[in-house]
Each structure stands twice: as structure tokens, then as C-alpha cells.
Amino acid sequence: MSSLKLIVGLGNPGPTYQDTRHNVGQWFIQALVQHQKLALHLETKFFSQLARYSYQTSSCWLLTPSTFMNESGKAVTAFVNYYSLLPEEILVVHDELDFPPGVIRVKQGGGAAGHNGLKSILASLHQEKEFWRLRIGIGHPGDKSKVTSYVLHSPSKPEKAEITLALQKAVDLVPQMIQGEWPKVMQVLHSCH
DSSP: OOOOEEEEOOOOTTTTTTSSSSGGGHHHHHHHHHHHHHEEEGGGGGGGEEEEEEEEEEEEEEEESSSSSHHHHHHHHHHHHHTTOOOGGGGEEEEEEEEEEOOEEEOOOOOOOOHHHHHHHHHHHTTTSSSSSEEEEEEOOOOGGGGGHEEEEEOOOOHHHHHHHHHHHHHHHHHHTTOOOHHHHHHHHTTTT
């Protein structure tokens, strides 16, 4: 199994968006950075904030694009091309409307399912779909016309508490993710909720 070389947390830049549901991918990176006492630094050639995570003999880059969500592919492709990464060495962490808050699932491959960040990455990677995804449930507003407003607002306090708990579970599994132990990761995350 391939080990991970890059974990990307999707979101929009700036204080206006930092607490919104659409930024839970970035929340994951921030939780991981805090857990490991790391610091993200701006790397303009990759349109990103970066940190380096190490576990035993493995290490992995953590990346949050400094572009807006619909241009996430610009940051991911710049990095992936520079380091010649394979799709299966990449994990993209993003918000998932189809799951209630607090549910996290892992999968490899698939389409964008209407997610603008994933659309941008798939287009930039020339439809190469075999990267891993960590899908963080944020719930659904119940009406398609309300989705844009919903993802760009903060979750309620109970929702935020559920999401935070789930992020912590996922952060604890990062060593297994980096080492490509996906069955073990799925067993733990998919048995929650």
C-alpha cells in the first residue's frame, strides 16, 4: 500500500470564512497542526500554507490552499507536479453534505458530487480520481437551493461539537493514514455513528 505524502484540507481563505461549514477540511489540518505543535507557513509558489508532519520514519506534507475553494486545484496541482506525487499518495479532506455532523468516512476515488473544491482538483489533475478523500459530515439544509448559503455559514453549537469530536478521532488516526493502513482507518471511523 502507498503511504501518504500529502494531506490537503479544503476551505476558503480569510477570517470571513474560517468558521464556516465549507472550511471543515481546513479545521482538520489546524487540529492536526495544534496536536503536533507544528506551524503552517505561506508558500507562494504552491498558493498554500504548508507544514511537515512526521511520525516514526514516515513524513507527510500538510497543505491548506490560500486560493478560494473553486481554485483549490491550482494549489494542489502546483504541489503535486513539483513533487511528482501519485494520486494514491494524496488525501483531500473536505466537507460532506450527505453525512450528518460528526460522521466521517474515507474513500478512494469518485467524482466531485457538486463540491467545487473537488471539481477544481479533478479538473487540474486531468480527471485523475484515485486520490483518497476524508469526508467530514456537515449535514444538509434539506433544499438544494439553500446549499450555498448553508456551507458558507457556521454550524450550530451542537453541530460544531459533533464535528470537533469527529475531527479528533480522525486526527488520532493520521499515523495509520500516512502508513497506508486504510482498512484499519475505515474500521475505526466507519464504526463510529
